[in-house]
Amino acid sequence: MRSRVTVLLLGGVSLVFALLFxxxxxxxxxxxxxxxxxxKFRVLTYGSFVSATGPGGRLLxxxxxxxxxxxxxxxxxxxxxxxxxxxxxxxxxxxVIGFDQLSAPRAANEVKWKSVPAFKNVRPEVKLEGxxxxxxxxxxxxxxxxxxxxxxxxxxNFADMVDKRFTGKFVLxxxxxxxxxxxFFNWVKSVKGEDTAEFLQKFKPxxxxxxxxxxxxxxxxxxxxxxxxxxYLTSLAYHWGTDHDKSFRAVNLPEGHPVQxxxxxxxxxxxxxxxxxxxxxxxxxxxxxxxxxxxxxMMPALTGVEEGTVFAQLPTLTLRPTLHSESKDLNExxxxxxx
Amino acid sequence: xxxxxxxxxEAYWRASLRVLLALLLVSPFLIWxxxxxxxxxxxxxxxxxxxxxxxxxxLVSSLLSLFFGWLMFLGAESWIERRQKQxxxxxxxxxxxxxxLFLILSLLAWxxxxxxxxxGLNAVIFAHVLMNSGLVAIALDRLVQSKxxxxxxxxxxxGASRYQFWTRxxxxxxxxxxxxxxxxxxxxxxxxxxxxxxxxxxxxATLEVAIFDTIRADGRWDKAVILAAGQSxxxxxxxxxxxxxxxxxxxxxxxxxxxxxxxxxxxVFLPALILVGGWLLGLPNSFKAHLEPGVADAVMASLALGLxxxxxxxxxxxxxxxxxxxxxxxxxxxxxxxPSSAIxxxxxxxxxxxxxxxxxxxxxxxxxxxxxxxxxRWIVHAALDGLQNQILVARTLGARWSTVxxxxxxxxxxxxxxxxxGLAAFWGAADFAITAVVAGDFNTLPLMMTNLMGNYxxxxxxxxxxxxxxxxxxxxxxxxxxxxxxxx
Numbered sequence: 077m078r079s080r081v082t083v084l085l086l087g088g089v090s091l092v093f094a095l096l097f098x099x100x101x102x103x104x105x106x107x108x109x110x111x112x113x114x115x116k117f118r119v120l121t122y123g124s125f126v127s128a129t130g131p132g133g134r135l136l137x138x139x140x141x142x143x144x145x146x147x148x149x150x151x152x153x154x155x156x157x158x159x160x161x162x163x164x165x166x167x168x169x170x171x172v173i174g175f176d177q178l179s180a181p182r183a184a185n186e187v188k189w190k191s192v193p194a195f196k197n198v199r200p201e202v203k204l205e206g207x208x209x210x211x212x213x214x215x216x217x218x219x220x221x222x223x224x225x226x227x228x229x230x231x232x233n234f235a236d237m238v239d240k241r242f243t244g245k246f247v248l249x250x251x252x253x254x255x256x257x258x259x260f261f262n263w264v265k266s267v268k269g270e271d272t273a274e275f276l277q278k279f280k281p282x283x284x285x286x287x288x289x290x291x292x293x294x295x296x297x298x299x300x301x302x303x304x305x306x307x308y309l310t311s312l313a314y315h316w317g318t319d320h321d322k323s324f325r326a327v328n329l330p331e332g333h334p335v336q337x338x339x340x341x342x343x344x345x346x347x348x349x350x351x352x353x354x355x356x357x358x359x360x361x362x363x364x365x366x367x368x369x370x371x372x373x374m375m376p377a378l379t380g381v382e383e384g385t386v387f388a389q390l391p392t393l394t395l396r397p398t399l400h401s402e403s404k405d406l407n408e409x410x411x412x413x414x415x
Numbered sequence: 416x417x418x419x420x421x422x423x424x425e426a427y428w429r430a431s432l433r434v435l436l437a438l439l440l441v442s443p444f445l446i447w448x449x450x451x452x453x454x455x456x457x458x459x460x461x462x463x464x465x466x467x468x469x470x471x472x473x474l475v476s477s478l479l480s481l482f483f484g485w486l487m488f489l490g491a492e493s494w495i496e497r498r499q500k501q502x503x504x505x506x507x508x509x510x511x512x513x514x515x516l517f518l519i520l521s522l523l524a525w526x527x528x529x530x531x532x533x534x535g536l537n538a539v540i541f542a543h544v545l546m547n548s549g550l551v552a553i554a555l556d557r558l559v560q561s562k563x564x565x566x567x568x569x570x571x572x573x574g575a576s577r578y579q580f581w582t583r584x585x586x587x588x589x590x591x592x593x594x595x596x597x598x599x600x601x602x603x604x605x606x607x608x609x610x611x612x613x614x615x616x617x618x619x620a621t622l623e624v625a626i627f628d629t630i631r632a633d634g635r636w637d638k639a640v641i642l643a644a645g646q647s648x649x650x651x652x653x654x655x656x657x658x659x660x661x662x663x664x665x666x667x668x669x670x671x672x673x674x675x676x677x678x679x680x681x682x683v684f685l686p687a688l689i690l691v692g693g694w695l696l697g698l699p700n701s702f703k704a705h706l707e708p709g710v711a712d713a714v715m716a717s718l719a720l721g722l723x724x725x726x727x728x729x730x731x732x733x734x735x736x737x738x739x740x741x742x743x744x745x746x747x748x749x750x751x752x753x754p755s756s757a758i759x760x761x762x763x764x765x766x767x768x769x770x771x772x773x774x775x776x777x778x779x780x781x782x783x784x785x786x787x788x789x790x791x792r793w794i795v796h797a798a799l800d801g802l803q804n805q806i807l808v809a810r811t812l813g814a815r816w817s818t819v820x821x822x823x824x825x826x827x828x829x830x831x832x833x834x835x836x837g838l839a840a841f842w843g844a845a846d847f848a849i850t851a852v853v854a855g856d857f858n859t860l861p862l863m864m865t866n867l868m869g870n871y872x873x874x875x876x877x878x879x880x881x882x883x884x885x886x887x888x889x890x891x892x893x894x895x896x897x898x899x900x901x902x903x
Contacts, residue, residue, distance in 0.1 A: 080900070080901045081733070081821065081825060081901070084729070084897055084900070084901060085726065085729065085730070088722060088725070088726040088729075089726065091722055092719050092722050092723045092726065095715050095718050095719035095722065096715075096719050096775070098715055099712055099715035099716055099719065122869075123851070123862060123865065123866040123869065124866045124867075124869035124870045127863065127866035127867060127869070127870055128708050128709045128863065128866075128867070129867065129870045129871075129872055129875075130866070130870055148771075151851075151854070151862075152851065152852065153847070153851030153852075153862070153865055154631070154851070156631045156632070157630075157631060157852070159634065160630060160631070160634055160761065161761075161764070161852075163634070164761055164764045164765055165764060165769070166764070166765070166766075166767060166768070166769055167769035167770075182634075186634070252628050252631075252632055253612075253627075253628065253631065284534075285534035285535075286534065287534075288612050288613055288615075289869075290869070291865070291868040291869040292613065292868070294871070294873075295523070295868060295873050296523075298873055299523065299873075311871070314871045318871070319871075373870075373871065
């Protein structure tokens with residue numbers, strides 16, 4: 077019996093090694109020997125940025141070819157966990173990609189960062205007041221409700237959102253677990269001020285569900301369980317450009333809309349700081365900006381990149397300054413949605 | 416003399432293994448204990464309402480699971496043939512064996528586009544009942560077969576009604592076992608993370624979700640670890656108070672048609688039908704999508720991960736079997752439930768070393784720490800417990816502990832141990848909660864699915880359900896196949 081247990085364990089371990097080896101062989105297939113360089117820098121980002129359809133893979137490949145270096149990418153499922161992953165990692169990272177204006181201030185307070193150069197032709201929309209200059213904005217989008225044409229007519233203004241014709245038609249993200257969710261809450265707060273709880277109370281019957289993440293909320297919307305989803309204006313670019321479906325529209329409210337800006341930064345503890353800073357400059361290059369725009373479905377941080385693309389056809393929304401830090405005060409939300 | 420010394424050495428060795436195993440299982444807490452320098456106890460108003468909400472959810476979920484499980488048991492007992500019985504068992508267990516991601520996607524597919532899914536507390540309770548009622552039905556079958564088998568027939572012969580049987584025979588004999596079964600289901604529902612996180616809507620249906628939120632929004636690891644430790648201690652105390660088996664080894668299975676209710680026969684299939692039906696509904700949408708590049712890599716990564724998790728479970732089970740029987744270890748393993756995915760996952764990141772291979776090892780360890788206590792309690796404990804008399808006889812006759820392990824325990828308990836390891840492999844390959852924290856660059860199929868969902872590619876993500884299911888089932892088949900090899 078002992079020999080059978082041994083065979084079983086050894087056989088299993090051998091199979092694991094064989095699988096890992098085969099995977100490594102598969103991943104390195106076609107790569108020239110020159111690519112296995114000594115210099116290696118570490119990137120921390122969120123999963124969908126480097127997914128098969130995201131921009132990260134292509135950008136990193138191009139950068140590796142250009143600089144003759146290797147790269148180690150570490151991902152977290154949720155951009156909200158980037159800071160915790162950075163703080164708890166034993167091995168330093170050379171660049172972090174994926175903070176937004178809500179998480180960046182806490183990151184700026186709790187971790188020391190290298191300063192980054194001021195990039196040229198940066199759009200005014202991404203220059204948010206009070207944001208640390210150590211964080212380079214690399215893409216952005218106004219936020220609004222996305223809907224399909226031909227269903228319930230969209231709200232005309234903020235007050236209209238509580239109308240009974242929208243009962244059970246909106247899907248939101250949870251502000252505690254999702255950055256877009258917090259954006260929505262901050263948006264309501266900036267428009268309604270002291271009347272936030274009252275507004276949310278009236279709006280609640282119109283909310284079909286509060287999803288834990290943007291991707292879940294958007295899945296609900298795509299499966300037609302809700303008619304309006306709080307999302308990025310640039311979601312239209314996906315539907316119009318990639319899906320070739322022009323029936324999707326964005327709600328345009330006269331009160332103005334919040335904006336989501338994504339940032340990259342180089343931690344002060346970096347090991348290959350030069351490569352980190354070079355990669356940061358690389359993603360701010362117009363051609364990289366185009367890749368980010370087309371594969372991350374976000375507006376580029378530089379002017380002129382979107383010209384001639386579907387992004388140039390997106391409607392222009394009035395922007396409204398909202399809170400730029402993670403507000404811990406979700407009392408109004410809790411009052412309405414937790415009871 | 417040398418024989419006595421070797422026996423003493425073996426005793427020390429076994430004692431050390433017990434301590435090591437216990438330390439390894441609680442290691443996430445120990446790591447945080449070393450790492451966190453300043454502790455702040457979370458104010459009562461922050462956590463007490465959460466305990467009540469979690470408790471309410473878990474209480475309703477487990478009571479309903481017991482009720483529907485009982486109905487399913489009554490339905491299952493009216494299937495008489497051996498093959499029908501086996502099929503019933505597979506069908507009843509399917510929802511419980513299914514990784515949460517599969518369950519959630521299936522439920523979401525059902526309600527599209529005709530009706531909205533009832534997100535919130537009700538959705539969480541529904542999913543938990545769907546998951547656990549089949550398990551309850553089989554546990555009831557085992558309890559009745561092992562404890563009331565003969566009495567059932569006697570009650571039937573004496574002309575007792577079903578009502579009389581359940582109130583006068585079954586209840587007095589089984590009430591403590593049922594309490595333990597309730598506790599097991601309660602623990603699963605109380606500590607559940609993925610289902611309440613995904614389906615809970617605006618409701619924090621469990622303390623686990625609140626713990627994750629404390630980490631994500633505030634980065635307060637001290638508070639999160641205190642909450643997780645409190646939760647583990649609470650469940651451990653409950654389990655110590657109710658130390659009976661809810662999943663006893665089944666003696667020779669006998670049909671109990673007296674208890675069967677033919678009108679409830681089809682109920683046995685309902686949870687599995689809901690689950691499989693959801694997958695089938697989602698398929699047409701998936702076929703419109705195309706497989707994204709990187710699938711082969713993700714398949715190999717998931718296979719390697721699942722296989723490693725299964726193997727590490729096998730090693731842990733062998734160590735446990737070698738170090739057993741021991742009352743303290745048994746009570747600890749039957750009551751301890753690992754801390755949340757985030758706490759365990761991030762604790763692994765604090766361990767020394769990094770790089771792809773080390774991250775992989777950490778990931779395998781984290782997944783094992785999470786599912787080992789549950790699988791031991793559910794499947795392996797009964798198998799080991801049933802051998803205690805044989806072990807006692809062997810030891811009286813002077814057998815060494817290693818001989819006991821390889822000549823008595825392993826030949827008889829191997830099928831259950833390998834089945835439990837196979838389940839761990841199944842869950843490991845399909846995990847996305849811990850993998851997302853620890854994996855680094857290790858791209859598994861579930862991670863690829865969640866990333867695709869985050870990039871407007873929901874149909875492509877749904878399409879990946881097929882290879883993921885094949886990988887997970889293949890791994891489970893590998894371990895159950897190995898069970899046949901070793902027990903030949």
